[in-house]
Amino acid sequence: MAQIGSFALLLALVLSAYSFFAGMLALIRPAAGIDRIGETARRAGIATFFAVTVASLCLLVAVFTNNYSLVYILQHSNNDLPAPYKFAALWSGQEGSLLFWSWLLAIYGLVLRLRHKTDRALFAHASVIIAAVQLFFLLLCNFAAHPFAIVQGQIPTDGNGLNPLLQYPEMVIHPPMLYLGYVGFTIPFAFALGALIMKYPGEKWIHITRRWTMVTWGFLTCGIFLGAHWAYSVLGWGGYWGWDPVENASLLPWITGTAFLHSVMMQEKRGMLKIWNMWLIFTTFLLAILGTTLTRSGAVSSVHAFAQSSIGYWFLGFLALIFSVCMVAFLMNKKYLRSEHQLESLVSRESSFLFNNLLLLAACFAVLWGTLFPIISEYVQGTKITVGAPFFNKVTIPIALLLMLLTAVGPLLAWRKTSTESLKRNFLTATYVTVGLAAVLSIFMKPWTDMANFYSVMAISLSGMVTIITFQEFWRGGRVLAHQRGSTVFAGMVQLARRNTRRYGGYLVHFGVALIIIGFAGLAFNQDKEQELGNGQSMQIGHYTLVCKSYTQDDNPNYGSESAIIDVFRNGKFVTTMFPERRFYKASQTPQTMVANHSTPEEDLYLIYAGLNPDTNQPIIKARINPLVMWIWIGVWIVVLGTAFALVPNLSTARQPAPVGSRVAVGAEAD
Amino acid sequence: MKKQSAVSLQQALSSRGRKTWAVLAVVTVMLLTLAPTDTNHARFNDLGHRMMCTCGCNQVLLECNHVGCTASDKMRDELQQALNSRLGDQQVLDQFVQKYGATVLAAPTTHGFNLVAWIMPFAALLLATWFTVWFVHRWRERPDGAAGVAVAAAELRGADIGALRKQAREETEV
Numbered sequence: 001m002a003q004i005g006s007f008a009l010l011l012a013l014v015l016s017a018y019s020f021f022a023g024m025l026a027l028i029r030p031a032a033g034i035d036r037i038g039e040t041a042r043r044a045g046i047a048t049f050f051a052v053t054v055a056s057l058c059l060l061v062a063v064f065t066n067n068y069s070l071v072y073i074l075q076h077s078n079n080d081l082p083a084p085y086k087f088a089a090l091w092s093g094q095e096g097s098l099l100f101w102s103w104l105l106a107i108y109g110l111v112l113r114l115r116h117k118t119d120r121a122l123f124a125h126a127s128v129i130i131a132a133v134q135l136f137f138l139l140l141c142n143f144a145a146h147p148f149a150i151v152q153g154q155i156p157t158d159g160n161g162l163n164p165l166l167q168y169p170e171m172v173i174h175p176p177m178l179y180l181g182y183v184g185f186t187i188p189f190a191f192a193l194g195a196l197i198m199k200y201p202g203e204k205w206i207h208i209t210r211r212w213t214m215v216t217w218g219f220l221t222c223g224i225f226l227g228a229h230w231a232y233s234v235l236g237w238g239g240y241w242g243w244d245p246v247e248n249a250s251l252l253p254w255i256t257g258t259a260f261l262h263s264v265m266m267q268e269k270r271g272m273l274k275i276w277n278m279w280l281i282f283t284t285f286l287l288a289i290l291g292t293t294l295t296r297s298g299a300v301s302s303v304h305a306f307a308q309s310s311i312g313y314w315f316l317g318f319l320a321l322i323f324s325v326c327m328v329a330f331l332m333n334k335k336y337l338r339s340e341h342q343l344e345s346l347v348s349r350e351s352s353f354l355f356n357n358l359l360l361l362a363a364c365f366a367v368l369w370g371t372l373f374p375i376i377s378e379y380v381q382g383t384k385i386t387v388g389a390p391f392f393n394k395v396t397i398p399i400a401l402l403l404m405l406l407t408a409v410g411p412l413l414a415w416r417k418t419s420t421e422s423l424k425r426n427f428l429t430a431t432y433v434t435v436g437l438a439a440v441l442s443i444f445m446k447p448w449t450d451m452a453n454f455y456s457v458m459a460i461s462l463s464g465m466v467t468i469i470t471f472q473e474f475w476r477g478g479r480v481l482a483h484q485r486g487s488t489v490f491a492g493m494v495q496l497a498r499r500n501t502r503r504y505g506g507y508l509v510h511f512g513v514a515l516i517i518i519g520f521a522g523l524a525f526n527q528d529k530e531q532e533l534g535n536g537q538s539m540q541i542g543h544y545t546l547v548c549k550s551y552t553q554d555d556n557p558n559y560g561s562e563s564a565i566i567d568v569f570r571n572g573k574f575v576t577t578m579f580p581e582r583r584f585y586k587a588s589q590t591p592q593t594m595v596a597n598h599s600t601p602e603e604d605l606y607l608i609y610a611g612l613n614p615d616t617n618q619p620i621i622k623a624r625i626n627p628l629v630m631w632i633w634i635g636v637w638i639v640v641l642g643t644a645f646a647l648v649p650n651l652s653t654a655r656q657p658a659p660v661g662s663r664v665a666v667g668a669e670a671d
Numbered sequence: 672m673k674k675q676s677a678v679s680l681q682q683a684l685s686s687r688g689r690k691t692w693a694v695l696a697v698v699t700v701m702l703l704t705l706a707p708t709d710t711n712h713a714r715f716n717d718l719g720h721r722m723m724c725t726c727g728c729n730q731v732l733l734e735c736n737h738v739g740c741t742a743s744d745k746m747r748d749e750l751q752q753a754l755n756s757r758l759g760d761q762q763v764l765d766q767f768v769q770k771y772g773a774t775v776l777a778a779p780t781t782h783g784f785n786l787v788a789w790i791m792p793f794a795a796l797l798l799a800t801w802f803t804v805w806f807v808h809r810w811r812e813r814p815d816g817a818a819g820v821a822v823a824a825a826e827l828r829g830a831d832i833g834a835l836r837k838q839a840r841e842e843t844e845v
Binding site: 237238239242244339343346351354355358359361362365366369370373377380381383384385386387388389390391394395399 | 720721723729730731734735772773774775776777778779783784785788789791792793795796799800803807810
């Protein structure tokens with residue numbers, strides 16, 4: 001199996017090299033007969049997918065057959081590892097995850113190359129750029145981190161096992177989603193660079209790029225929040241985001257991708273910000289690679305990071321190469337990126353997008369700066385320092401609040417210029433309600449007592465404003481359509497959304513983000529308590545009484561476990577029974593908590609079985625009340641739904657062309 | 672009789688006075704013992720969130736609860752001892768830095784080179800805001816960019832930019 005896998009990897013390398021060089025030749029010297037070489041390059045790109053697939057399958061077969069003659073399988077699996085987690089072994093180590101990255105890129109490349117008839121020239125350029133990226137990853141797989149390396153000497157009968165932290169259902173989905181996001185940004189990058197090199201006229205490439213970016217952004221969003229949910233459920237510290245360098249690395253391309261999805265509308269609608277958009281896409285891809293560099297070089301301390309290795313230098317070289325190519329292409333072709341229109345008013349949709357981008361990029365810079373500062377400090381001062389949650393919270397929360405304000409304001413501004421009357425008409429209700437909401441919240445949350453409380457009041461009030469304005473937009477348009485069609489307002493709203501899926505999908509995303517922010521705002525009111533809890537004893541936290549009924553033990557081939565059985569009462573009424581658990585994984589000889597969580601829209605009751613007190617031999621239970629957390633996960637679902645909805649073709653173009661008048665009337669122009 | 676009643680009143684008053692003094696003393700003792708405890712608890716919570724656990728879990732000291740952690744319990748005890756010994760916040764932090772190194776602090780300090788860490792994000796935001804305003808100002812003053820487009824269009828390898836735009840707009844359908 002190892003030989004087949006190694007051969008498939010080598011074949012994939014040769015094929016991607018051919019796809020790159022032959023494709024480039026066909027683009028540089030367009031002549032009779034060269035087209036056929038271009039076509040062979042495209043087919044070699046398709047064949048690369050099959051070769052990488054065979055290599056990936058070989059590794060999977062090796063995991064499932066417990067083939068410990070491979071170093072990778074020995075280090076990341078064991079005989080008693082449950083089948084779903086054997087899949088996770090594919091991306092749990094450096095070598096496997098690079099192969100997985102190559103495979104996902106090959107899938108994206110396959111889809112792109114099969115759709116080449118959409119625009120042969122542009123897709124040919126993009127195909128060559130993807131082949132170059134693919135070539136880099138296959139070089140790594142073949143020469144720097146070979147997944148089929150053979151164990152020297154005696155072959156053990158059992159492996160070291162998978163990291164216990166990864167033995168959780170979400171861990172089977174979270175890394176693939178995140179990788180789909182990271183890898184996916186190669187496609188918009190390839191189209192953007194291709195379009196720049198071939199001096200493409202403008203709108204079409206950006207249309208293609210925007211759709212790919214939305215898909216990729218959706219995957220990355222899922223990946224990031226699945227990771228947050230995993231951290232919340234498994235790590236047992238009661239939080240979902242720790243500002244770990246690797247978490248930050250995933251956030252950076254997400255932020256610039258978000259900025260692009262907004263500013264691209266200015267290019268589509270008004271032919272503006274062409275240079276900016278081009279560089280946003282370049283930056284997004286560069287940040288995805290930078291994140292990978294940080295993770296894999298061991299340059300930053302992180303629970304996620306792979307061991308320190310020389311692979312970081314490969315990535316740094318690749319990063320420098322990409323940046324150089326982008327810069328040269330830009331300098332040679334920048335005159336094709338001139339804006340077609342000027343900004344007419346500061347109070348307009350265009351300027352709201354400009355400031356939205358400004359704030360997003362400022363947030364991106366703050367996160368990047370904080371992530372890299374330990375390295376900079378070590379270089380300048382000779383001492384490494386920590387830049388953790390207190391720094392990031394202080395720096396990013398004010399920016400995030402300003403962004404929420406813009407999220408609320410932006411949709412109400414018209415393109416080109418917004419009149420004062422229109423501003424008054426659109427904003428008055430929302431402003432009154434928001435100020436009222438803030439006043440009511442202030443009575444209960446006392447924002448003057450603590451900065452965290454102040455931020456919470458602001459976050460919930462601004463989220464409320466976003467929600468009101470979002471529904472106001474649906475309501476107004478729905479009412480106009482209902483009037484025209486004689487239907488109900490709800491039917492009008494559905495019709496409206498289907499006529500402009502991108503716009504109203506975007507509003508759904510905004511609504512989802514508002515709910516997520518409400519969930520974050522609960523952080524200021526977390527409570528926690530730790531207590532020894534013997535059989536029959538009870539503890540009080542908030543309005544909950546926890547009564548320990550018993551402790552139990554279990555054992556299976558993979559792990560042994562101890563868990564507490566705790567009855568939960570709220571204001572004296574029985575609510576539920578919870579089972580916080582502690583596992584001990586046999587192969588890796590490491591303990592792990594399994595949090596018990598009782599989640600309601602109001603708050604989560606979060607219990608951790610922390611083990612026995614060595615002095616008293618009594619079990620210790622840590623309890624937390626985390627308000628509003630459920631809204632984060634609900635918000636994420638709405639964001640994902642909104643993104644999916646935005647990708648659906650408009651009803652008016654797909655099936656039923658709408659009269660021009662009605663489209664203008666319902667505000668389709670304001671996309 | 673009058674004398675007797677005066678004595679008993681005096682006794683009653685002195686007895687009431689003693690009780691009052693006793694209650695006042697208890698309350699004072701309670702306040703004296705409770706107040707520092709509450710302050711200590713708040714300081715423990717604050718300082719514990721300004722330091723990292725040093726076991727390698729990369730978590731804030733008071734948030735670290737990973738099973739079998741070899742560092743956090745010990746560090747929390749040390750923090751409590753430091754607070755009991757009436758050290759100031761900065762002294763406590765300095766003591767931990769001396770023992771565990773600069774990485775024990777969860778955020779950069781606000782002096783020396785570390786101050787740059789705090790300044791840069793806001794400086795970048797201000798600079799970017801200034802640049803955006805300047806850019807918008809210039810943009811508004813500039814004549815319409817159609818001329819630039821015309822130059823670009825003329826060089827489009829003979830392609831008909833108008834037709835391409837029309838096609839692209841139809842396909843983008845915004």
